[in-house]
Amino acid sequence: MTTQHLQNRVDPWGQLRTVASRGTRMGNRGILHNDANQVVRPWKHKRWVTCMLEFKQIKRPKPFSRGNYSELFFLDEATAFAAGHRPCGDCQKARHLDFKEKWLAANVDAQLRSAISMDDVDKVLHAERCVPGGGKTTFAATLGELPKGTMFEFAEAAFLVSAAGYLPWSFDGYGPAKRIDGATAVTVLTPASIVRAFEQGFVALVHASAGLDDPAAVASAQKNPS
Structure with a gap:
């Protein structure tokens, strides 16, 4: 019997695709699907987060369950950042706080940082990652100036800047x-303020295929839920 995959795999452009590969991170933009499990909007709110696939043995409902947010999946954290997501404050509290610290240090004057909330950060990220209707916001740069963890488009493909060089991305x-x-x-492709956070020292976790293993990657990379 053929498995029916949902339109919930996210590429570095932030687009939702229907493919079998699950990846190593989950994400949330709110309820995007209708009762027929069809995606009817690119986002519902501006708090785009990326989550662990498993957290404290919590059993999540089947993806795209009625009344529940639309579970999205990413190859790795670097892909999620390129799409405009940031670490969740619940399942990744320490990482969330580290990201916020580095993001503020990179993007906000020191005397103003204490007044900045994550809602404020999310508003900036939203302006940097997408345009009305779901298109991708990008910017131009010289490749050699980009820090590790950044994703860019070249020759109509997505690449990761890594310690191993410029790596072509795929869902697998x-x-x-x-x-x-x-x-x-x-x-x-990675939002400009996140690129600056990378320059400040924040390190994006990448899939094991990049040669720098994300501890969450190997165990879950071959699972393919709906």
Whole structure:
């Protein structure tokens, strides 16, 4: 019997796709589906988060259950950041706080940081990641200036800047590094303020195929829920 996959796998452009590969992170943008489990909106709120697949043995309902938020899935955290998501404050509290600290240090004057809430951060991220109707907000940069963890578009494909080089992205993992001149102008997919947080020292977790294992990646990479 053929498994019916949902339109809930997220690519680095933030688009929702219908593919079998699950990935290693889950995400939330609110309730995006209707009673027929069809996606009818690209987001419901501005608190786009990325979550652990499992947390404190909590049993989540079947994805796209009636009245529940639409569970989204990412290859890894770097992909989630490129799409404009940030760590959840519930299942990843320490990581959430570390991200906020680095993000504020990179983007907000020191005397103003104590007054900035995560809602304020989410408003900035929302303006940086998408346009009305669901399109992707991007910016141009010179490749060699981008920090590790950043994702960019080149030759109509997505790539990760990593310690192993420029790695082509897919729903199943990263391919071998490609040689691209560092002086090349590229389209950056990761929101600008998150790129600055990477420059401040925040490190995005990446899929095991990148050669720098995310501890959550290996055990769950082959599971394919609806």
